[in-house]
Every structure is written in structure tokens, then in C-alpha cells.
Amino acid sequence: MNLYLFRIACMFLLVFQFSCQQKSTKQQDLHTAILSQIDAIQGDVAVAFVNLSDPKESVLINAEEQFHAASTMKVPVMIELFKQQDQGKLDLKDSVVLINEFKSIVDSSFYSMDIVDDSDDVIYSKIGTAVALQDLMYSMITVSSNLATNVLIELVDAKNATATMRELGADKIEVLRGVEDTKAYELGLSNTTTAKDLMIIMRAIAENKAGTAADCAEMISILKDQQFNSIIPYFLPEEVKVAHKTGSIVGVHHDAGIVYLPDGRSYVLVILSKNLKEYDKATEQLAGLSKTVYEYMVGH
Numbered sequence: 383m384n385l386y387l388f389r390i391a392c393m394f395l396l397v398f399q400f401s402c403q404q405k406s407t408k409q410q411d412l413h414t415a416i417l418s419q420i421d422a423i424q425g426d427v428a429v430a431f432v433n434l435s436d437p438k439e440s441v442l443i444n445a446e447e448q449f450h451a452a453s454t455m456k457v458p459v460m461i462e463l464f465k466q467q468d469q470g471k472l473d474l475k476d477s478v479v480l481i482n483e484f485k486s487i488v489d490s491s492f493y494s495m496d497i498v499d500d501s502d503d504v505i506y507s508k509i510g511t512a513v514a515l516q517d518l519m520y521s522m523i524t525v526s527s528n529l530a531t532n533v534l535i536e537l538v539d540a541k542n543a544t545a546t547m548r549e550l551g552a553d554k555i556e557v558l559r560g561v562e563d564t565k566a567y568e569l570g571l572s573n574t575t576t577a578k579d580l581m582i583i584m585r586a587i588a589e590n591k592a593g594t595a596a597d598c599a600e601m602i603s604i605l606k607d608q609q610f611n612s613i614i615p616y617f618l619p620e621e622v623k624v625a626h627k628t629g630s631i632v633g634v635h636h637d638a639g640i641v642y643l644p645d646g647r648s649y650v651l652v653i654l655s656k657n658l659k660e661y662d663k664a665t666e667q668l669a670g671l672s673k674t675v676y677e678y679m680v681g682h
Contacts, residue, residue, distance in 0.1 A: 424659035430577035452629030477512040502527035532560035552579035613637035616669035
């Protein structure tokens with residue numbers, strides 16, 4: 383009887399080892415496939431992926447390299463808004479009078495946003511009127527409104543947003559300033575991030591660690607309404623839902639999101655890029671990276 387049990391145990395051990403080796407090989411194949419695709423892109427690319435259903439499955443490529451954060455920095459601002467509401471410092475249902483005047487972090491001189499450089503032109507018709515904080519936050523994420531972002535950053539303070547990111551375990555992301563602070567930009571003072579830090583932040587939202595469960599659910603709902611969908615969701619089936627935030631400036635195109643599969647599993651994927659030579663072609667290639675990760679997930 384003991385010999386029989388021993389043989390059964392050995393059989394299960396061999397099956398387990400084979401299963402682990404198979405999973406490890408598939409993960410290595412994914413890593414290799416992504417590297418091959420990155421090599422074809424004219425520019426610098428970083429990728430961070432983690433399977434939330436099995437966090438041991440992850441891929442990190444150039445994940446600690448610094449990138450200009452572009453509009454991905456708006457996710458930390460959203461998290462900070464919910465945090466300060468929970469602390470009683472503000473109420474997202476409250477309104478503020480929308481003013482297009484902000485202070486440079488360099489010398490406190492005033493500057494204004496230009497409608498031509500903003501992805502949200504509707505909000506400019508509301509200048510001088512009262513707008514709810516939750517509406518500004520929604521516009522900041524879904525249509526990447528720069529005017530709304532600057533109003534909210536001045537409200538919560540960029541330093542507080544960065545400090546909260548540190549509490550979540552994101553050690554390198556820096557929220558320094560609002561958008562279009564030209565004097566700061568010329569001095570090299572820009573918001574920066576790494577793929578790994580954005581992965582940590584998006585995972586914290588997905589796992590209800592970036593705030594209360596209700597707050598995180600609301601953040602996910604807002605992120606799912608993202609209007610710019612040319613990278614992570616682009617090649618994915620319609621039934622796959624993506625809660626994500628993009629970012630783009632000259633030669634830079636980012637996307638960071640939580641991908642929800644119909645079978646209930648989910649994963650976080652972050653794709654960052656800079657020094658892109660052919661922006662439109664590179665954007666489609668970046669979307670191809672997302673497709674590769676999706677095919678890996680549904681293939682096992």
C-alpha cells in the first residue's frame with residue numbers, strides 16, 4: 383500500500399513539474415515574441431505585464447527605464463482625488479469655478495492652457511462657470527483634458543500625488559507639475575514614470591488597494607470609458623473590456639491598463655514608448671504587442 387501511494391505521489395510530482403515547465407516555456411516564448419516585435423519598432427519601448435489571476439506570470443522588458451509620463455500621470459492624480467475625499471479634504475461632488483490660469487513650478491509666473499493643444503475643447507466653453515470636481519476628473523481621464531488636469535493638480539498638490547504613489551510601492555514615478563508648464567519643461571522638469579511603476583499602480587486599482595473597494599470600482603468604471611483606444615484595445619475582441627489611460631506627446635505614445643477577459647481572468651499591461659520615428663506605424667506595432675499578450679492569455 384505504501385509503495386502504491388509512493389508511486390501515485392511520484393506521478394503527481396512529475397505531472398506538476400511538467401505543467402510548471404510548460405508554463406515557464408510559454409512565458410519565455412511570450413518574452414521572446416515581445417522582444418522580437420519591439421526590435422521592429424523604430425524607437426524605445428518598455429513593456430510590463432502581470433497576470434492578475436496568477437501573478438507569477440509576468441514579463442518585464444525595460445520596465446525600470448524612465449519615460450516622460452505624458453498623460454499617464456493623470457491616473458495618480460485621480461487616485462489622489464479619491465484619497466483626499468476619503469480623508470475629508472474635499473468632496474468630488476463639490477464644484478469649482480473653472481479658471482484658465484496656473485502657476486509655473488519654476489517661478490510661480492502665470493500661464494494659460496491653449497485650446498489648440500488640448501484634446502478636450504468642450505471644457506473651454508465652461509471657463510468662468512462652476513464645474514463639479516467629479517466631472518473634471520472624468521474629463522481628465524476619458525478625454526485627457528489638460529485644462530481639467532491642471533485645475534485638479536493645483537487642488538490636490540502634485541507632491542501629494544507622488545507621495546501616495548510611494549505608499550502604493552511605485553518608487554520612481556514623479557508627478558511634478560501640471561501640463562504645458564513650458565518654463566519647467568525647458569529646464570527638464572517633467573512628470574516621469576516607468577512601466578513597472580504604472581503596472582504597480584494599475585494593479586493596485588484592480589485589487590482594491592489604491593483606495594476603498596468602492597473608490598477602485600469607480601476608478602475602473604472611469605478608465606473603461608477611455609476614448610483613445612489605439613493601443614491596448616485596438617486589436618482585441620469587443621467582448622474584452624479594458625480600463626486604461628493613454629498618453630502622447632511628440633515621439634511618445636503610452637498605454638497602461640487592466641484587461642478583463644470574458645472568462646473572468648484579468649491582467650495588467652503597460653506599454654511605453656519614446657523617440658518614435660514613424661508615429662502612426664509605431665502605434666499600430668504597439669497595439670500588436672497588446673494582441674500578442676492577449677493571445678498568450680487566451681491560449682492557456
